[in-house]
Amino acid sequence: MRFSAYKDSLIFGLTQVTNYRSEVWLTIVNKFVYLSGTIFLWSIIGKSVNGIAGVTSLISYFLIANGVQGLVDAESLRFSRAINNEVKLGGLSAHLLRPVNPVIFIYSSFLGTRGVVTIMTLILIVVGFAFLPSVIPLQILLFILSLFLAFIVGFVINLFVGSLSFWTPEASHLQNVFSHIVRVFSGVLIPVSFFSGGVKTLLLFSPFPALAYLPSMVMQSKTVSVEMLTIFLSAIFWSALLLPLSFWFWRKGLKRYEAIGI
Amino acid sequence: MKQSVFEEIRIRWVILRANALFSLRESLAYSLNNWGGLASTVVYMLTYLVFLSAIFGKVKSVAGYNYSEILLFTLVTQFNFYLSWIWSIKNLDRLGEDVKSGKLDLILTKPLPALWYVTFQKVDLFMLVFEMWPATIPLIYLLLKNATFQIGFRGLILGILSFVVGHIAIHCFQFLLALVTFWTGEYRGLNGLGYQIAIFGDSLPLEAYPKALMSMGFTAVPFLIHSGLTTSLLLGKTTDIRWLFLATGVMLAFLFIKNKVWSLALRQYSSASS
Numbered sequence: 001m002r003f004s005a006y007k008d009s010l011i012f013g014l015t016q017v018t019n020y021r022s023e024v025w026l027t028i029v030n031k032f033v034y035l036s037g038t039i040f041l042w043s044i045i046g047k048s049v050n051g052i053a054g055v056t057s058l059i060s061y062f063l064i065a066n067g068v069q070g071l072v073d074a075e076s077l078r079f080s081r082a083i084n085n086e087v088k089l090g091g092l093s094a095h096l097l098r099p100v101n102p103v104i105f106i107y108s109s110f111l112g113t114r115g116v117v118t119i120m121t122l123i124l125i126v127v128g129f130a131f132l133p134s135v136i137p138l139q140i141l142l143f144i145l146s147l148f149l150a151f152i153v154g155f156v157i158n159l160f161v162g163s164l165s166f167w168t169p170e171a172s173h174l175q176n177v178f179s180h181i182v183r184v185f186s187g188v189l190i191p192v193s194f195f196s197g198g199v200k201t202l203l204l205f206s207p208f209p210a211l212a213y214l215p216s217m218v219m220q221s222k223t224v225s226v227e228m229l230t231i232f233l234s235a236i237f238w239s240a241l242l243l244p245l246s247f248w249f250w251r252k253g254l255k256r257y258e259a260i261g262i
Numbered sequence: 263m264k265q266s267v268f269e270e271i272r273i274r275w276v277i278l279r280a281n282a283l284f285s286l287r288e289s290l291a292y293s294l295n296n297w298g299g300l301a302s303t304v305v306y307m308l309t310y311l312v313f314l315s316a317i318f319g320k321v322k323s324v325a326g327y328n329y330s331e332i333l334l335f336t337l338v339t340q341f342n343f344y345l346s347w348i349w350s351i352k353n354l355d356r357l358g359e360d361v362k363s364g365k366l367d368l369i370l371t372k373p374l375p376a377l378w379y380v381t382f383q384k385v386d387l388f389m390l391v392f393e394m395w396p397a398t399i400p401l402i403y404l405l406l407k408n409a410t411f412q413i414g415f416r417g418l419i420l421g422i423l424s425f426v427v428g429h430i431a432i433h434c435f436q437f438l439l440a441l442v443t444f445w446t447g448e449y450r451g452l453n454g455l456g457y458q459i460a461i462f463g464d465s466l467p468l469e470a471y472p473k474a475l476m477s478m479g480f481t482a483v484p485f486l487i488h489s490g491l492t493t494s495l496l497l498g499k500t501t502d503i504r505w506l507f508l509a510t511g512v513m514l515a516f517l518f519i520k521n522k523v524w525s526l527a528l529r530q531y532s533s534a535s536s
Contacts, residue, residue, distance in 0.1 A: 026451025033458045041465045048321040173298025177305045184309040194316045 005100050006108040015112075024116045031070075031120065038062050057129045057220065061191065063128030064219055065212040067145060069188045070121035072154035073114065074211040077175050077182070079155070082110045083162025084171050087257065096258075103159065103250060128157070132219060137221055146215040149235040152243060153210045156184065159246040166253030187213025193227075205243070210235035274378050283383035289388035296388060303397035310336070311400060325470035326499070330408040332467070333495040337401055338421075339464040342429060342488045344394040350433045351457060352384045354440040358449020366531065377524050381437070415495050421496035424506055427513045428487030432460045434516035435484055444527035459485055468494045480505075484512050 017230045024235050031064045067237040069075050086106055095102040112119075129135065161178050185208040192203050192213045203209060204227060214231045221228070265273075289296060314336065327335060357380050360366040370376055413421075436456035443449040463471075463479055463480045468490030471479060479486030487509045493499040 020448060020451075022446055023448050023451040026455050028457050030455045033455070033462060037462050037465055040470075044325055044466055044470050045317060048324065094309060117467070162412075168298075171298070173295065173302040176302035177298075180302070180306045180309045184313050190313050190316055194320055196316075197315075235363055 005098070006104060007142040009105055009108040010112040012109060012112060027117070031066075031124075032146065035062065035066060035124075039067070060128045060131035061189075061216050061220060063124050063131065065186075065188045065216040067124030067128060068150055068215040069119045069154075069182075069186060069212040070117060070124070072147070072150045072211065073158060074150070074154035074182055074186060075179075075188070077158050077161055077179050078114070079107065079110050079158035080162035080175050080178075081172065082106060082113075082159075083159070083250060084165040084175070085166040087162075096254075102254075103247070107155075122129040128216075129219065135219065136222055139222065142224070143215055143216040146210065146218055146232070146235075148240055149210050149232070150212070150215055153207045155234060156239070156246045157207075159250055160242075163246070163250045163253045166256050182211060185209070186211040187216065191217075204230045205234050207235060207238035210238070251258055270375070274375060276340065277374060277379055278382050278385065281379075282387055283384050285384045286387045288384075289386060296392060297387070300393050300396060303393050304400075307397045307400055307444045308339070311404065325467050327467045327469070328410065330405065330410045331493075331497055333401065333405045333408060334411070334496065335467050335489065337398065337405060338425065338493050338496070339396075339461075339489045340398055340401065342425070342464070343461070344389065344398075345429060346433070346460070348386045348389050348394070349382060349384070350436065351453070352386065354379060354436055354453050354456070355449070356383055357381075357440055357444055358443045358453060361531065362447060362449065363444045370528070370531075376528075413497060417496050417498045418504055420503065421492050424492040424495050425488060426510060427506070427509045428484065428489070428492060431484040431509065431513040431516050432488055434513070434520045436460055437520055438516075438523055441523050441527045444530045459483060461485075463488075466490075469499065480508060481512055484509070484516065487512070 039059050039062055042062065043055050046055060046058055066075075073079050083106060086095070092102060092106075095105050099103070157178065161171070161175055164174055168174070185192075185203055185206065188211075189208055192200065192209050195203055209231045214228065214235065217228060217231075314329070314332060317324070318332070322328065324332060357366075360369065360380075366380075369379055372379070431443060436453070436459075439452050439456040440449060442452050446452070463485040468476070468486055471486065471490070476486060479490070491500065491505055495506070
């Protein structure tokens with residue numbers, strides 16, 4: 001019963017978005033313009049930096065990084081916006097009356113609306129793979145593992161930021177704040193290797209590189225470096241810590257919602 | 263009786279002032295949202311400065327621009343970004359929403375210059391005072407601390423002119439894209455694309471672009487004037503005044519096209535409504 005409810009919610013979301021086909025195409029063109037700009041920027045910077053990989057490697061890095069970040073919804077934190085809307089407009093009340101887990105139900109519906117974006121990000125990743133000279137099975141294995149970790153970290157950040165809506169319904173700007181932080185420190189705009197000293201060390205131990213830098217880096221290198229291992233272990237640590245914490249935060253917010261009926 | 267030019271200007275000034283005051287009242291009514299907006303823009307600025315310092319930790323210059331020159335370029339792009347949000351982008355979204363919901367009827371039935379009204383429906387003075395300046399303080403501080411260039415009087419005047427001309431040209435381009443809403447009924451994707459194109463030239467200085475892209479960025483899709491040409495003129499890297507003449511010509515052409523397509527769009531709107 002529950003599974004079919006989540007499935008229906010997902011299909012409903014997908015139907016909603018496919019009604020606006022021109023919007024879907026424009027979103028794809030928009031993303032293409034954005035990526036062209038990023039790749040152009042880095043092709044210019046790449047000319048000035050000694051030891052930086054070639055242009056094809058840069059293209060591959062940014063395509064995979066952007067693809068993964070979009071796939072796990074760490075780009076604009078849209079799931080947190082979906083939660084914000086449910087809380088702000090009162091739609092959450094209806095979900096609470098149903099015999100379903102509201103977080104999973106909202107997420108299923110949200111996933112449906114992401115159908116086209118998901119396909120687009122998968123294409124980005126595949127094209128990014130095509131720019132790689134060769135790939136070994138270990139890289140694919142590590143990529144799948146890093147993608148899984150990126151998904152958990154992305155989900156956790158979204159749930160945390162979305163749950164802030166219980167305290168301040170006008171949380172859209174807070175979502176922007178987190179979105180800016182994620183954009184710079186996840187490696188989607190600038191590879192983490194460009195940072196130096198304490199900042200880089202701090203970043204390696206943070207959950208952010210797991211969202212884009214790690215999946216993209218594992219595809220660029222055929223060996224597991226200390227840096228990669230550090231990010232892997234950090235991501236596992238943060239996922240194990242933050243996943244239950246984010247649900248606790250959600251429940252705490254929910255109590256407030258039920259008590260005062262925001 | 264035909265209105266005099268002065269009367270037309272007076273009406274437009276009254277509309278602009280009334281819309282700005284109403285927008286200010288609207289902004290002040292949602293104070294928490296304003297603080298959130300300020301936090302968002304400050305964090306964006308700080309993260310962008312971190313991004314720049316990370317890049318310039320590895321390279322000495324990008325497209326011939328050193329760190330301080332890139333900071334000036336960033337300042338110009340930031341001014342353009344805020345000005346766009348103060349008077350242009352929100353109005354494009356509002357126009358799209360009004361077309362979709364049919365609320366545009368209310369504007370068209372008023373005895374007002376409709377194009378002027380929809381262009382300046384919201385003028386967010388709050389953002390100008392409480393977001394733009396506080397958010398750019400860290401950038402201005404770094405710029406003053408690291409400045410290694412001098413801006414001459416000629417460069418300053420040409421730079422300001424280029425900024426204004428480029429800003430109007432790219433607004434017209436975005437407005438034209440937004441007008442497609444009259445035919446398609448959807449505006450979010452179009453406005454998003456217009457915005458993405460408008461900021462395409464904001465990550466690299468003018469000198470980085472290949473000739474083909476530069477020709478496009480100065481004519482059909484004027485994304486290189488408001489930031490790229492402006493900074494280049496300010497720093498004296500571009501001294502040929504003909505670029506500014508070209509930019510002015512492009513702006514005038516876009517203003518003309520904006521007027522014409524607006525009339526076409528209104529015709530489409532009334533025929534679709536009936």
